[in-house]
Amino acid sequence: MKQHIMILGVVALLVCVGVSGCSSLTGDKNKFVGTWKASTGATSVLFSDGTCTVVGISGTWRIKDNLLVIVLANLPTQSTFSYVFSNGDKTVTLTDIGTGVSVFYTKQ
Numbered sequence: 627m628k629q630h631i632m633i634l635g636v637v638a639l640l641v642c643v644g645v646s647g648c649s650s651l652t653g654d655k656n657k658f659v660g661t662w663k664a665s666t667g668a669t670s671v672l673f674s675d676g677t678c679t680v681v682g683i684s685g686t687w688r689i690k691d692n693l694l695v696i697v698l699a700n701l702p703t704q705s706t707f708s709y710v711f712s713n714g715d716k717t718v719t720l721t722d723i724g725t726g727v728s729v730f731y732t733k734q
Contacts, residue, residue, distance in 0.1 A: 655689050657715045661734040670731070694720065 659674045670680045678687045678696065685698035694707040707720040721728040 654692075654709075657711055657718075658687070658689075658694065662718070662731040663734055665730040665732075669734075693723065 656674075658672045660672065662670045662672070664670070668681045670678065672678045672687050676686050676688055678685050680696060680698055683698045683700075685696055685701075687694065687696045689695070692708075694709050695704055696707070697704040706723040708723060709721070710719045711717070712719070716733045718731050718733075719728055720731065
């Protein structure tokens with residue numbers, strides 16, 4: 627009986643940790659969904675199904691390890707960005723992990 631209670635306790639703990647850990651990623655993903663205009667003038671649209679259009683090129687996007695990963699059609703590599711939201715999640719600064727270049731985006 628003690629063993630069953632211990633197993634149930636461990637399962638409950640893992641479920642709680644799993645649910646609380648995922649909520650941040652889900653929240654960040656939801657923040658990205660929409661149309662964004664870059665400080666450079668370029669427009670990107672990120673859809674809730676994980677597809678996107680960046681400067682007219684179709685692709686996919688996801689949040690992985692607290693980074694934004696974008697893969698565009700016909701390009702050999704993916705682009706990975708760190709991100710910081712501000713202004714009530716209406717603006718985001720993306721910094722390309724490979725180049726260190728940052729671009730500021732405003733939600734439309």
